[in-house]
Amino acid sequence: MQIPGSYIVHFDLDSFFVAVEILLDPSLKGKPVIVGGSASRGVVSTCSYEARKYGVHSAMPMQRAMRLCPHAVVLRGNYERYSHYSKTVTEIIASKVPLYQKASIDEFYCDLTGMDRFFGVSQYTRELREYIIRETGLPISCGLSSAKFISKMATNEAKPNGFLEIPHGKEKDFLWPLGIEKINGVGKQTEQRLRKLGLHTIKDIALTPRDLLVGQLGKWGEDLWRKSQGMGSGEVEGRWDQKSMSHETTFHENQTDVGFLHKKLVALTERNAYDLRQDHKLTGCITVKIRYSDFETISRQESIAYTALDDELIGKAKAIFDKFYQKGRPVRLIGVRFSQLADDGMQMDLFNRQDDKLNLYKAVDAIKNRFGTGAVSKAATSKRLPKDKK
Structure with a gap:
């Protein structure tokens, strides 16, 4: 449920596995780096932005990734190492915010609702992000808004290593110009179905009758319509250590x-x-x-x-x-x-x-x-x- 006056922050460690590898071996900086499995049957876990320029992306078969970027530096990775740095960031966030949710090894939601009475939430978020970077040496992007999905989308727009705030009341100004593929959870099949309906931007969805979307997509159509109106959950599920x-x-x-x-x-x-x-x-x-x-x-x-x-x-x-x-x-x-x-x-x-x-x-x-x-x-x-x- 979206709570009036909610302040939800989304943090995402940029190309996390690669960032840790660069932290441990600075000579990798600026190079196309792929962390993934063997070339014969593995998949790309993550890759640097330099590798992405060649079309490489996560979950891509390694064979295809190497065809696209044959000069990439390929690392098998070390999950214990990544877990260590993830926990370090988690401990920092846990010590600085009243309520947070660890959504993945490199992704966090924080509920700062109510802190606006004592701190400038925007400034506090900026300072927390800078503190994480200073303490760990890892790049991290974040978004601040009234709802979880908007904050996550703001983070995606802020990458790499940036911050974007969507002020209350400005949700539609941010969302409507974006393409439908930017919505969390919209995969290739859903995107194709929406485009066949003539829907290419989030504004197109917002201006489509809700019943039509529900008729075409069921419950997901209702969710899409609500998101297009800037309506989303502000509920952060609580601390992982609890x-x-x-x-x-x-x-x-x-x-x-x-x-x-x-x-x-x-x-x-x-x-x-x-x-x-x-x-x-x-x-x-x-x-x-x-x-x-x-x-x-x-x-x-x-x-x-x-x-x-x-x-x-x-x-x-x-x-x-x-x-x-x-x-x-x-x-x-x-x-x-x-x-x-x-x-x-x-x-x-x-x-x-x-x-x-x-x-x-x-x-x-x-x-x-x-x-x-x-x-x-x-x-x-x-x-x-x-x-x-x-």
Whole structure:
């Protein structure tokens, strides 16, 4: 819902993966750089503006990208490195604004509504952007307006490394001259359908009867009409560090068998990962909890590269457990918690084809959704185990 007097900021780290690579190797500056997978079957994760001049863009097959720009510098990338810088920017934003949403690894929404009574919101936004650049060395663009979608579109118009404010009451002045392809969510097929209707600009949509758009496009037609009128959500979904998901289990009998504890840890992590994917989230932090027989409870957490993949999360959970479990000491309860959640719309490790693996896990999830969560399980958890309390 769009709230009167809302001030929504959208931040977007420009060509984020490339920007981090340039930060670490300044000799790459000014060169066509592509971060992506292998030339035989990978895809472009992101590329520098110099590469974009040759027609290269994200999600393009690497083979085609190399035909368009054969002299490009191709990097496989390092997702842990990118996660580190993403979290650094997140920590800065978290310390400076009352409410924010981490929409992806390089994208944030901030709600500054009410701050206009104490600060100049425009000036505060400019200063925050400059602070992020100064502290990290990374370029970042941002847009400020009354609604999330307008702020995101303003950011896109401000790139690279710029700031654009759309004052209240000026939403249509900004939106109407723009082409329909500028609207968030309008893909090639929708664009073609709109152009066949004679609609080429957002103003064209605004002047089209709403019922006609709904008749042609259904609910999406209603959404397009509302956006063309400058009407959109101002709701920012809250801090990612306040959101988490966890599972834990209490044993009927205290346990000291490390093999058994590992199996339970795998099962808990797998359940968490399933929930994570059902909510279309990734996690950037994992916590393992142990409660001993005397009720002493210890938790340890570690930051990780953003993921929703079982094998990576299970490996990390077991590593954390092995680091601090006191061998031979009876355990009453163990638990696994994921925090620092972000939408899975963020780019995963495309250059290592982790998207293929994520799709595989989602296919398994679909089987579980249809036939029950017990329909598929890992070999490590499939053997009959002593009963425990869920």
